[in-house]
Amino acid sequence: MADLPRTGTPAPAAPGRLRKAWDSDIVWSFRHAPVAVVSLVVVTLMVLAAVFAPLIAPYDPFDPGTLNLMNGFTPPMEPNAFTGDTFWLGTDDQGRDVFSTILFGLRISLFVGFMAVALAMVLGITLGLLAGYLGGWVDTIIMRVADVQLTFPAILVAMLIFGVAKGITPPELRNEVAIWVLILAIGLSDWVQFARVVRGATLVEKSRDYVAAARLIGRGSGAIMLRHILPNVLSPVLVIATISLALAIIAEATLSFLGIGAPPTQPSLGTLIRIGQGFLFSGEWWILLFPAATLLALALAVNLLGDWLRDALNPRLR
Amino acid sequence: MLAYILRRIFQSAIVLLVVGLVAFSLFRFVGDPIDNMLGQERTQADVERLRETLGLNEPFVVQYAKFLGQAVQGNFGMSYRQGRPVAEILMERAPATLELAAVSGVLALSFGIGLGVFTAIRRDGFAANAIMTLSLIGVSLPTFLIGILLIYLFSVELGWLPSFGRGEVVDLGGWTTGFLTPSGLQALILPSITLGLYQMTLIMRLVRSEMLEVLRTDYIRFARARGLRDRAVHFRHALKNTMVPVITVTGLQLGSIIAFAIITETVFQWPGVGLLFINAIQFVDIPVMAAYLMLISVMFVGINLIVDLLYVMVDPRLRGDSARGH
């Protein structure tokens, strides 16, 4: 029953059609969707800014030796009362340049987001293919676990994983692995959607003639799954992945509110917002506003891209 | 059919047991409750004695077995933090969370369906596109920030709505409700918006895309051809056909409503089980954490079971496919 259209994701298109659509329709549709174009530009700019953060950022906010605490709470474009230094977007409570911190935070948020989605995707696709193709008890186990996970609050799953990882890593490594733990926690809480969709699509594809033909000519199960079935389920996976990316970035921020995000000396966008919300009433608006606006722009752009992708890849809506 | 139901129930029970085992294996990573329970003058002897009393020096499997043994008799132990029976605390806190979740759900459904239909009918209109984009803002900011911004605007700056708590509640035989007093209703507004925003966006998008598909079907074309008014077509025919997936998704989204209730309840000091759970984590109140997690798992495994059984009843063809995949 897990292959029912629970999530409202489009069913995969027939093999030849998808390719054709990619060649022509998609590009056409993209050119006629200004929102999608703008979103793509925003996402690209942010990814570039994150990748080249060390080159763009005027300061290295992750190097505590370069910080001067007395620069703390400098408003944007105004010289600090003690040191006379001026910062484009001001400084935060530790005297870190907000602009540089956002660039480096963006880097962490995007890295966590991309890696978590990649992990969820690989895990979900593999398990979904196995469940759909092999069926039987493999299917039962995978889908029962998926049931629990899908309904069990994702934040709880992430919190538990975070707790365990913290418990088993040797203390001297914790700071280095903290980011990977976040990736693991968010990735593991998000694989089910992929698995369900891939399993559903696999069930459909499996019964088609071309798979039977491949089996007849003696192809192994692995080859059939990878070469024949996988390419046909990629389009819904792509849509889910885009939306998951936005969700993962937000999830990281949410976790940081619960005190289990990126370490304070290497803040992500989420950590910056968590810190910044403490200054909402006190008048230091820049510490919250700029990171929040960056996160909003990023998540919004990714969501809008996902939206457009969903419509564009769903042949029934065109 | 009966065999299938029994098998599913059996599987669900196994799932529950495993969830519990995993949960118990994790508690020690959350921290050590002893330091929270004893004052700073405590001696090593006190620490050992309390650890012994609570059974914390036993392997987690033994702790779990003891918990299960007590739990089947309806005893979930004593909260380390409050020194009261956990079952009593959960019963006391559940109404707050359930009422908040219900109001959020209703908000999300009504606005989600309404806006979803609107954006589907006016697919290319400016207003529809604006709504589609604006609704994404709600899911592009973390819940805690939305909550705090709402408090800032409506409590601090405008002074219209309370910033914390449930207001005045009425006790109806053990169930406390905020629905019967003006302050209770006011107190529900901000938390339920915060909590329901995400689901609203999700439902709106789902309704829109389902509507778009249905509107293209022959069924609707015939309805139009019969000369039915747009209104009748949209609501009596098209919307009705989108309801099954919407209800399914909403049911399954209960999980995330409960999850985000943790955040919302923390921001608004809403005295529900989510806030209780956060406090339990901070204090390493193992009995409360265990009972909460078990309660949630029972609830979700139950929802899953019911959803699946309903499907089977609605469409018997799915039976063979569902369990075996062949």
Add this chain to the structure above:
Amino acid sequence: MTRTTGLLTATLLATTAMAPFAQAETLRWARAGDSLTLDPHAQNEGPTHTIAHQIYEPLLIRDMTGAFEPALATDWAPSPDDPNVWVFNLREGVTFHDGAAFDASDVVFSIERAQTEDSDMKELLTSIVEVRAPDPLTVEFVTDGPNPILPSNLTNLFIIDEDWARANDAVEVQDYEGGEETFAARNANGTGPYVLNSREPDVRTVMTRFEEYWGMDQFPLDVTEIVYTPIQNAATRVAALLSGEVDIIQDMPVQDLGRVAGTDGLDVRTAPQNRTIFFGMNMGAADIETDSVEGANPFADARVRQAMNMAINRDAIKQVVMRGQSQPAGMIAPPFVNGWTAELDATSTDVAAAKALMEEAGYGDGFSVQLDCPNDRYINDEGICQAVVGMMAQIGVTVNLEAMPKAQFFPLISNRTTNFYMLGWGVPTYDSEYIFNFLVHSAEGDRGSWNATGYSNPELDAMIQSLASETDLDARNDTIAAIWEVVQAETIYLPIHHQVLNWGVASNVAIEVDPEDQPKIKYIALN
């Protein structure tokens, strides 16, 4: 949230109508956490004692300056006949909330109850061998040797009614085996100025003025009803104050002081707190695992500790991290404490000299080490740690900051699995002995339980032990001064600052800040 049923409301209205003061002056009060239990002997913890102070009373309390003030006892002194006995004379005519009379047998019962195994207050009473009541208004404490500071250990030791406890099966303090909560955990019958009206743990506790209170004429007692609601999230707590939903908040975020003070009808009340924040280093181990130095422990070298001490710019921490709300500290005792001196508490920063010292110690190229820090315990704890990370970087010490919730942090100290940590320490007895016992004495026996530095000095230990029974106060103070000399010379700890308390209050609420962070509502006058 209030639970109301028709019946209850009717009863309430009836009682209000009969009360002599028809005008209800309600004080709505919030802080981050709730009292854990109303049982006054079950938890030795700040918020729990704070609520207990409204309902129950000890023999004596501390006022806003930290000085003793008589409560249930009117006066007390060591017995002229026996140096091992303290005599307390009790107040006459005191009644409990249920109307029962208070006398010496209640004191004996309460002290004995607080000495039982399940009590969390028992460590404060270890020197007491016997409590006896020679007559209904006198209590004698027999100690295992002369104990000059016994009264300081009794300021949070609340007296409950023996008959009430026996009648309600509350003789024993809460233990966790029973599976049932003690009656005293959610019901209370004290002699204090406020009567428990209703309580929902974590949500709301309502107390009303006790009209038969013995001190009705001695204290302002303007508040007739207290509504206490914990609000955990700092921003929400401040919002509740700014929007007028509460009248007084504790645990105020320092960054919001300006906003609150600048709001019409709201004030900030400030006073130094009885708590010092400092860092400790594991100097006892031959080698530590969480640093980059192989085969040696840099903290074992006093020069390294001194260099680190000199590198910390306490004024900058005060200015930026604490928004001016702290008192830079050179010693780990707050100024209230017997043994504190201005010279020892003086601070200075000298990065150049610190670097030279590091060079001299052979760590000119620096080293790296992990710092464990709580992020939900002290005022801006994580921010202070972050600032110190930056200051250490200036003398070549690369600090990896590990910030964590207190539930994970404190076990590191208990289990001695941290090598560099932050700690805050309050001194409920207002005497240095308390600090030495827990933080300076070698970790052996009942002493040194919070000394995770591995510092051990038998000579110093002997001096610390001698304090407990030294009756000559001048000689005792000389020993305390001598111990501080060593503590400072050895740089056992790196003091940061003494915390400053801030309460946000509605302007009409006249109250002084209490250094223990335990507002006693009976002192409040409403203007």
